[in-house]
Amino acid sequence: MTNKTANNVGGIAADRLRSIVERVERLEDERKALGSDIRDVFTEAKSAGFDVKAIKQILKLRKQNPADVDEQEMLVDTYRRALGI
Amino acid sequence: MTNKTANNVGGIAADRLRSIVERVERLEDERKALGSDIRDVFTEAKSAGFDVKAIKQILKLRKQNPADVDEQEMLVDTYRRALGI
Amino acid sequence: MTNKTANNVGGIAADRLRSIVERVERLEDERKALGSDIRDVFTEAKSAGFDVKAIKQILKLRKQNPADVDEQEMLVDTYRRALGI
Amino acid sequence: MTNKTANNVGGIAADRLRSIVERVERLEDERKALGSDIRDVFTEAKSAGFDVKAIKQILKLRKQNPADVDEQEMLVDTYRRALGI
Structure with a gap:
């Protein structure tokens, strides 16, 4: 019953929705970290005189x-x- | 002859190209001015407390x-x- | 009185807000039209073989x-x- | 000698430059893959009726x-x- 409640709020599969939202957020965080890594390489390049x-x-x-x-x-x-x- | 030269550099209709480039630049300037006008309205809105x-x-x-x-x-x-x- | 009501909805100077919103919309429309004009020049350029x-x-x-x-x-x-x- | 040539083309530390360029490309590829992963999650969400x-x-x-x-x-x-x- 509790499970059913957790999974179904207002006709929405809440757990499924939460899983989707959290996966996108995790992937976006990784993507953001890569953007930061790229900026670091450019900073290194600049320091090296490029x-x-x-x-x-x-x-x-x-x-x-x-x-x-x-x-x-x-x-x-x-x-x-x-x-x- | 001079006209022909002016109009044809390296097989390119130079006058036509120049006209195209200058028209785009003029339109881009107008568009940029509108962007500045829009920012002005937002500045006014902020000043009015919005x-x-x-x-x-x-x-x-x-x-x-x-x-x-x-x-x-x-x-x-x-x-x-x-x-x- | 009617004027006061029109000008003040929920503590908001409604006429002023409406004027701001409509001015931005008009400027955005003009800007959009210029974008369309620019695309037309590029279409013309392409037709001319550029x-x-x-x-x-x-x-x-x-x-x-x-x-x-x-x-x-x-x-x-x-x-x-x-x-x- | 060969090494020196490889490392210095026109006064440029070629190996260093190549390393920088290739690292950025690798990071950009990873970032692009994450963008594709995110799109996949949205496709899954849509299929699930969200x-x-x-x-x-x-x-x-x-x-x-x-x-x-x-x-x-x-x-x-x-x-x-x-x-x-």
């Missing part, structure tokens, strides 16, 4: 297909010349 | 269908009771 | 100090060579 | 101080009554 903005650009480039990167850069250069910038 | 966070919640609610808002609030209340929060 | 992603990169570059752009590009190139990418 | 939007609201409320939540809700209700919504 430019963080340039490293972020490198990370972005590495996510893309090298041929696409080249083609895009060529296009941007063409547009810059056309605009005289 | 709670800005609550006003933002009101704005969010007004974007939604009233029946949907009610249904959602009822669901959230049910879940809160089920979780005892 | 690469929208490259134009967005151009817009980003134009927001920056040219000397900073050059320095950043040099750094990224140095890092790319160091990593062999 | 309303995902309401659960997200619950998660948001649980991040806040209960007294602040109550105060905010009271304010929003007051504003709604003042505006007749």
Whole structure:
């Protein structure tokens, strides 16, 4: 009976809902911790004399297909010349 | 001839490109100015003693269908009771 | 009296609150319309054969100090060579 | 010698840079996997008949101080009554 009450509040499977909410919170905490770890690596990079903005650009480039990167850069250069910038 | 050069740099219709870029920049400037106007209204609201966070919640609610808002609030209340929060 | 009622619901200057909310909504509508105008320019650019992603990169570059752009590009190139990418 | 070359390309400590870049990429991959795990829990919640939007609201409320939540809700209700919504 007690169990039934715990599991069913207002027609809601309370234990199931609680489990879902707590799992998401745990995963979000882990994700937040990773975000903090990433910031730590960038702090280390900066201390070692690297430019963080340039490293972020490198990370972005590495996510893309090298041929696409080249083609895009060529296009941007063409547009810059056309605009005289 | 000069015109042709101005209009065609590296196979690019330079004038057309410049027009596009400048129009986007102008629109972005106007959009940025509106963002600043909105912040000004919130500053005025705060000065008049209103709670800005609550006003933002009101704005969010007004974007939604009233029946949907009610249904959602009822669901959230049910879940809160089920979780005892 | 009626005016007083209209202006004061639950200790809240209702007319003032309504004016604030409606002004923000109007400004948000205008901002939304500008966003739509910007998308229209990009659609036009695409129809004219331009690469929208490259134009967005151009817009980003134009927001920056040219000397900073050059320095950043040099750094990224140095890092790319160091990593062999 | 070879080691020296590998470690120093254009005045850049290449190995150090590579280590930094690869660590960030690994952390980003883990973070992305957690995002996917979170989405899986929401999919499970939906399959179990829960309303995902309401659960997200619950998660948001649980991040806040209960007294602040109550105060905010009271304010929003007051504003709604003042505006007749």
